[in-house]
Amino acid sequence: MFKKGPKVTSYILLVAITISGISTFMIYPLLVFRLLDVGASIGEIGLILGALSGTGRVCSFIIGSANNRFGSKLTVCSGIFVRIIGISVFAFESHIYSYIILSALASIGSSASALGIKTELLRQSAERKLITMRSMAINSGAIVGPALGAALYHIFSFHIILYISIGTYAILGTILTLTYFSPPESTSFADSHYEVNLNKYSSYIYITLIASAYWAIYSQWAIIVPLISTQALGYEEASNLVYMANAVIVLTLQYPLVVVALKSVKDSTILLLGFSVFLASFAALFIPSSVFMLALFCIGFSIAELLVSPTLDSQTAKVAPAGLGLTRAYGLQDTITGIFSIGGSSIGGLAIETIESPSATAFFGMPVTAIAICLIVILKRFTYRR
Template sequence: MARNPLAADLALFPARLKALLVAVFLTGVTTFMLMPFLAVSLTRSGLSIGQAGTCVAVLLFGQQGLGHVVGILVDRYGTQRILTVGLLLRVAAFVGLMSVNGFGALLVVCALIGAGGCLVTLPIRVEFIQQDPAIRQRSLALRGAAVNGAAILGPPLGTVLLAADFRWVCVAAMSTQIAVLTLLSRRSLRTGEHAGQRHGGLPSTDRDAGQDPRPSVVALLRDRRTVTLLLVAFTFWFSYSQLNTTVALATITATGSEAILSALFVANAAIVLTLEYPVIRGLSARRPSSYLLRLGMIAMSLAFAVLAAGVSIWVLAIFIVAFSAAEIFYSSSVDDVIGRIAPAQGGGRYIGVFSLGDAAGSVAGSAAGSALFALADTGGFTHAYWLAVAALVGAATVLFVIGEQRRPHLSKVEVQV
């Protein structure tokens, strides 16, 4: 009897990696259980809409904008210590969220939740990149599945708890953080467990010879590969953020239905959850991660080009399929590409630089993208905006391809075991 592929892969994963997959799911449930209802709950506590929005913005900035600082801490103190600090900080912040009042206090609490989130997510990302290349891309695909599973479970769970009291949402969030802390403490990363992986460093077989072990940000930005990937990361998250902003606005305007907008989000999470692991598992055996990353960028470009035909139910259906394909190919491949060019040590700092690119793309896509879309909408040129986004993603793809051609091609991961 043939063994289930998922079970076969999990049997190859070290215990720490399995624990990290569970941690990704549980922390994701916490995020998706809280974030859709946070602004509403803050306004119910007496804050104005503007104050509630500021709190949410500070939280989101903390989650993404502190990446480089956290990366330096990871390199110095190791992933487990930083994870522990982040989880404890989030537990304390959730206690504050359900017990304090007033704009100033709640702003501080939201900042702590965001900072704690960065202290958790970035070390986990570093540890995934540290994995043996033979299992790394499969583990990244499972990480994506865990995130999307949480995206499906979190909002309805938050709805049920919010119906009772917002404090129950906070209690559940605290409980998941404590559960993750307990799990990862029991499965702590032992020094030397994986050769060449100390304090965020990458495996010695997966690095460039003679590279500065802990390069500065300036040194990293002098590397053409790093700059190219930063542009790709910025562009991807600029376009990805449109789903929550301009695409959402266009959908409501064109269809007049919030249910259709909700269906888009559910369809996106369901497609990625269902297909990411089997698709990446099959393709990674035959194609390098750089090739899959290009496919993801091309799919994202096509998704927005489709919208130029006019927003309708059928166009949105095609859009979300292409958008989900982009997420599958990109999210499962970008960290594997980064892992192959990251320095031998200082991996946390390196990932931190890319987290800044992600954050910049998200902020620019949400703020500048929405402003540009409003201008296009006023002039009746929304189709031109979609084409502009598609062209931006296409240009980033071309830059990445050129960068690949100017250096030795990334070798294919051998995953036949």
């Protein structure tokens, strides 16, 4: 077993997040084209991607409760191997229901490993710095993954890339079985981080509603990017470039903006800024298809993501009700946001299929973003500190 200690575990987990990101993003941008090749419609692809991204989140309260009882190590390792089973379905030409069911299984495994790693890290600190480092690790993998996937796609079939991804997951899961994890809920967060006010449930509810809007918005990315990038640049692998650009923007700007430049700015203000940028990004979809439109959407969406995502995680950790505990607070929130993720992906796919234009995504994304902005304005009236 690797050397015990929270710092060593943190470093290993951050590396594991990066490797997992590489394994995920080397195939994720190619899934739309794989599913089109086997005859799935855009609406069906929306359902499959919704199941892949959102089902695990729907089950996260159950996962969080299991994590609370059995510990992060079992949750993380079992989650990785369940994900392997789920994504294996894309190696075969199968029925739509098989894709949906096994995508849902992969999503459950992914959420289990992600939730276990996140709670293990946040037992040490809920400050922006560690949360941002976690996000940077994710995006480091998201830079390398699409580049590697695109390079391999010119040489090998989708199947070979999928098998490489599966093999990497298997090695990662084996390594993490040898890594030290804290006992189940044995180490609580420092009370000073979370004794903010006595009305945390109200704050937690608002943060969860805002997070739900975020995931409904974020679910549009996987559907819209392959379509608008292919239209603008003329070849399927262009989506990999957009995924890479997104990761580079988040990786290079997140720490300087969120941790340094906005250090003294309240979290609610950062959220308001982030969702305002989302609104502008969706408006860019009404510009005729071009490299300019693609760049505007990608840059705006990426900046909004890097502002909103770590801020929501930080706020959830700070306002998690004592009656739930951190693991179950994240689990319950992920369950609720997962429903919105599946719904958002499905609605977005059906809207594009019905209107036959990628700009249809904006008709869904803009109202959801406006609702989130209204919720943040209400949230700003609460007096809890960052």
